[in-house]
Amino acid sequence: ISRENRKVHYTKEEQKKVIASRLRHSRKSENLAKNKKKKMRLQQSKERALT
Numbered sequence: 001i002s003r004e005n006r007k008v009h010y011t012k013e014e015q016k017k018v019i020a021s022r023l024r025h026s027r028k029s030e031n032l033a034k035n036k037k038k039k040m041r042l043q044q045s046k047e048r049a050l051t
Helices: 003-008 012-025 028-050
Strands: none
Touching: none
């Protein structure tokens, strides 16, 4: 089985790990900053929804 085909069989959890490790290897700080902004935005929208 080629690597491409094996990717299809990954669970979502495994895909997250693979993506995370790729991000770790390339432009780590840039991606972390983006993720923090996304998390903050999600948190703010959750708080708005509660009030």
